[in-house]
Amino acid sequence: LGKSLAATIAASVIFILVVSFGEIIPKTLGRRYSYRLAMAFYPFVNFFRILFAPIVFLVGLLVRLVEPLWKRKQEPDQVTEDELVEMVDTIEKEGLIDEKQGDLLRSAIQFADTDAFEVMTPRVDILFFNIEDDIFELLNNPETFTYSRIPVYEETVDNIIGILPTKYLYPYLISKKRFDIHDLLIDPLFVPHGKTISSIMKIFKETHQHIAIVIDEYGGTEGIVTLEDIIEEIVGEIWDENDEVEEPLVTISPDVYLVDGSMHIDDFFDYFECDYEKDSDYATVGGWCQDQLGRFGVVGDQFEFHRLRITVTTADEFTIEKIKVEVLSQIEEDE
The missing domain is CATH 1.10.287 (Helix Hairpins)
Incomplete structure (x- = not known):
């Protein structure tokens, strides 16, 4: 003691x-x-x-x-994109953020690695104008003023010579006076097929342009990418009064779905929670189906991928427009 x-x-x-x-x-x-x-x-x-x-x-x-x-x-202490996405998935499952916030975060993380061809409007869906055509045909076309800008070409759509802002046409729509369309054109901005949309965003900011022509590896016009396309890649679809709102995926019955061929392939696999390795330059469900088939699809074509049974329901000569997706049960999959 x-x-x-x-x-x-x-x-x-x-x-x-x-x-x-x-x-x-x-x-x-x-x-x-x-x-x-x-x-x-x-x-x-x-x-x-x-x-x-x-x-x-x-x-x-x-x-x-x-x-x-x-x-x-010293080993670099860096967090990969996949790890960041997994973090977002985890905090979403724990209820710290809702589904929309999770989608927004995932889009922002993957933004830098998204290429132009993945978000562009393909050439088959673009309204072009031939510089040799009568300008009043364009003025009288009701579709013209549903666009803010129209690519103008000479001889072929692979030779884009300018971009026509449709707002410049309104005075002539009223007055019906003749004018030289060359005076209304702005210089086109060209970007390669594989340029990232983050880089294109910087170019838009520097040049004050809102549209770029996407050029393929052979020098031809592959499509267009706009500021709206890039913003939609982050925040989701932006609908205006001229857009026809059509859901890319519709539930027919439990485990049976009708999917639009233009649906983005990443959204498709995210919805069905399937893992896949993307090793081709397709960006849509239709392109992926043709890649799986090894040819142009026709109505009735069917194949299975993991636990999904895919059936072509609507197609034209070169594109698959709609498919039916059936989610197979474990028993069906084993058979």
């Missing part, structure tokens, strides 16, 4: 001395006499600074020489 009491007293005394002389008194004096103490100790501090300056310089030089070697060996 005596030794225990002595140890307790000693520890208490040491604690009081350390706190008093190591914390309370120095800090109290420092706050009260800060200026006078600083002036009093400055000569001593400056003396040791000069005395140890060569040593500090040599140590700093040695660190700068060794640091690049150490950094080169």
Whole structure:
């Protein structure tokens, strides 16, 4: 008991001395006499600074020489895109964010890796104007003013010579006066097939343009990508009064769906929660189906992929317009 009491007293005394002389008194004096103490100790501090300056310089030089070697060996501590998407999936499942917020975050994460051909409007769906045609045919076409900009070509759509903002046509729609369409054209902006939409966004910002012509590997016109296309890739579809709202996926019955061929392939596999490796330049469900078939699809074509049975229900000569998707049960899949 005596030794225990002595140890307790000693520890208490040491604690009081350390706190008093190591914390309370120095800090109290420092706050009260800060200026006078600083002036009093400055000569001593400056003396040791000069005395140890060569040593500090040599140590700093040695660190700068060794640091690049150490950094080169050090593994980069980076988070991959897949890991970020998994984090978003996890916090969404835990209820910290809702589905729409999760979709927005996933779109923002994948934004930098999305190429122009994945979001563009293909050439078969574009309204072009031939510079040799009568301009009043364009003015009298009711479809003309559903677009804000129309690509203008000479001889062939692979030779785009300008972009016509349709707002410039309104005065002539009323006056019916003849005019030179060349005066209304703005210079076209061209981007390659595989350019990322984040890069295109920067170009739009620098050039103040809102539309770019996507060029394929052979130099032909593959489609157009607009500022709206890029924004929709992040926030989802933006509908205006001229758009025909058609759902790309419709539920027919439990585990049976009708899917539009133009539905984006990533959205398709996200919906059915299927993993796939994308090794071709298709961006739509129709393109993926043709890739699986190895040819142009015809009505009645059928194949299975993982737990999905795909049947072509609507097709023309070159495109698959609609498919029926049946989600197979485990028993059917085993058979």
